[in-house]
Amino acid sequence: MLNIKEIKELITIVEKSELTVFELTQGDVRLVLKKGGAVPAAAAPVRTESAAVMPAAAPAASAPVLPADDGAAVVTSPVIGTFYRAAEPGAEPYVGKGSVVKPGDVLGIVEVMKLFNEVKAESAGTIEDILAEDGQMVEYGQPLFRIQKA
Amino acid sequence: MKIEVMDGGLLTMLQDMGRIGYQKFGVLANGAMDTFSLRLANLLTGNALGEAALEMPLRGPVLRLQAGTVFAITGADMMPTIDGAPVPMFRPVCMARDAELRFGGCRRGCRSYMAVAGGFDVPLVMGSKSTYLRAGLGGWQGRALRAGDMLPAGTMSGAARDFARRMQSRAGEAAFMTVPWFVRGGIVLDTAPLRVTRGLQYDWFTTESCEAFCREPFQITMQSDRMGYRLLGPHLELKKPREMVSEPVAFGTVQVADGNPILLLADRQTTGGYPKIFQLALADLPRVGQCPVGHKIRFELISLCAAEDIYRRQQEYINELAVSIRLKLCEG
Numbered sequence: 511m512l513n514i515k516e517i518k519e520l521i522t523i524v525e526k527s528e529l530t531v532f533e534l535t536q537g538d539v540r541l542v543l544k545k546g547g548a549v550p551a552a553a554a555p556v557r558t559e560s561a562a563v564m565p566a567a568a569p570a571a572s573a574p575v576l577p578a579d580d581g582a583a584v585v586t587s588p589v590i591g592t593f594y595r596a597a598e599p600g601a602e603p604y605v606g607k608g609s610v611v612k613p614g615d616v617l618g619i620v621e622v623m624k625l626f627n628e629v630k631a632e633s634a635g636t637i638e639d640i641l642a643e644d645g646q647m648v649e650y651g652q653p654l655f656r657i658q659k660a
Numbered sequence: 661m662k663i664e665v666m667d668g669g670l671l672t673m674l675q676d677m678g679r680i681g682y683q684k685f686g687v688l689a690n691g692a693m694d695t696f697s698l699r700l701a702n703l704l705t706g707n708a709l710g711e712a713a714l715e716m717p718l719r720g721p722v723l724r725l726q727a728g729t730v731f732a733i734t735g736a737d738m739m740p741t742i743d744g745a746p747v748p749m750f751r752p753v754c755m756a757r758d759a760e761l762r763f764g765g766c767r768r769g770c771r772s773y774m775a776v777a778g779g780f781d782v783p784l785v786m787g788s789k790s791t792y793l794r795a796g797l798g799g800w801q802g803r804a805l806r807a808g809d810m811l812p813a814g815t816m817s818g819a820a821r822d823f824a825r826r827m828q829s830r831a832g833e834a835a836f837m838t839v840p841w842f843v844r845g846g847i848v849l850d851t852a853p854l855r856v857t858r859g860l861q862y863d864w865f866t867t868e869s870c871e872a873f874c875r876e877p878f879q880i881t882m883q884s885d886r887m888g889y890r891l892l893g894p895h896l897e898l899k900k901p902r903e904m905v906s907e908p909v910a911f912g913t914v915q916v917a918d919g920n921p922i923l924l925l926a927d928r929q930t931t932g933g934y935p936k937i938f939q940l941a942l943a944d945l946p947r948v949g950q951c952p953v954g955h956k957i958r959f960e961l962i963s964l965c966a967a968e969d970i971y972r973r974q975q976e977y978i979n980e981l982a983v984s985i986r987l988k989l990c991e992g
Contacts, residue, residue: 627841
């Protein structure tokens with residue numbers, strides 16, 4: 511029987527591979543992992559060090575900022591995992607509402623498999639809203655911050 | 661790849677997991693004071709867990725690194741910089757060009773560790789690359805680093821080579837490149853007590869002494885080094901005067917001489933003739949390695965079973981990290 515850790519590990523492996531479907535049967539447990547078909551599987555994956563991108567699943571993934579209509583940018587989670595607002599428990603949060611940020615600033619971190627992945631601002635502006643709670647499980651691509659662009 | 665030492669720092673030495681198996685001949689075990697940080701640094705650079713790394717107490721060195729060198733810094737925060745830019749800790753870093761890595765004073769903890777991908781290419785002496793300072797053997801010529809030394813790095817693992825190639829393909833203006841992920845392994849000098857189990861002669865001490873040990877704080881005195889920390893706190897009394905024949909001691913053994921405890925560390929002697937009141941839990945030894953002189957520590961008595969349990973959890977954590985880091989190094 512797979513435990514949650516092994517499943518998370520498998521997701522990461524599949525996410526980073528060229529596979530679009532992965533199926534595993536163990537006893538009476540069946541696990542199917544699929545990546546959506548918005549981009550042909552053959553498309554060259556965009557790999558940046560700043561995000562564990564899943565090209566087949568989300569075409570916008572190479573830039574984890576979804577343009578919003580009102581001059582705001584939404585920063586999304588680069589991975590599935592646990593979201594934290596500070597580098598370590600008890601430390602000052604990286605940013606709060608009203609914080610002024612510039613591209614490259616770390617806004618928060620997402621923990622997956624004991625590694626902490628930085629969520630960075632891609633545009634300059636002011637943090638308008640923080641869309642996830644500290645310690646919350648977040649999905650890949652889930653909006654985390656709203657930045658009012660400068 | 662070579663690492664040129666411009667300034668040796670206070671007492672920068674190569675240490676690994678220790679020289680195991682020669683204590684019966686009176687050879688000290690040595691090894692890193694904080695083996696947790698040592699192992700993290702090795703994992704982050706794609707090395708075998710127990711490869712030798714630089715142990716840098718209190719004031720670090722200035723090192724000239726060559727382009728393509730991959731390294732990681734863990735343990736105490738000594739504010740490392742390259743060309744004035746802060747070098748992030750707890751993550752792999754790749755040099756884009758030749759430049760100097762400088763360490764400042766110690767901000768938190770007291771020992772930084774720096775591993776280089778491929779390890780250090782120095783001979784194994786009795787199975788270890790640890791520096792045995794008093795005997796002048798092992799490590800880099802049996803001594804601490806000094807200006808002018810040229811340390812040869814070994815051959816990088818496949819994962820580290822992949823990583824270096826990928827990082828170098830993105831080299832920009834900066835002298836070094838790093839990744840947007842890190843491991844958490846900072847030593848927090850909190851007030852959480854260090855956990856101990858009963859020592860071999862625990863029963864020789866008065867109940868009051870045993871209780872005081874786990875209740876009152878002890879200060880690490882100036883008479884402390886890698887061999888042991890002399891602690892200042894409540895006087896520990898034997899129920900009655902007793903003599904004993906010397907017997908083996910271990911990393912983390914608390915022996916009591918004239919009523920004062922000495923916590924034996926990496927460069928401990930091989931045997932001791934003082935009664936041993938407590939033994940530090942294996943998993944907490946790395947925390948002790950980060951306690952500076954003057955720091956006050958507290959102890960908590962736990963069962964051997966509990967000590968095994970926290971040790972096992974620490975090992976599991978390291979094993980899990982090994983898997984995650986390998987994935988990241990190989991694939992981004």
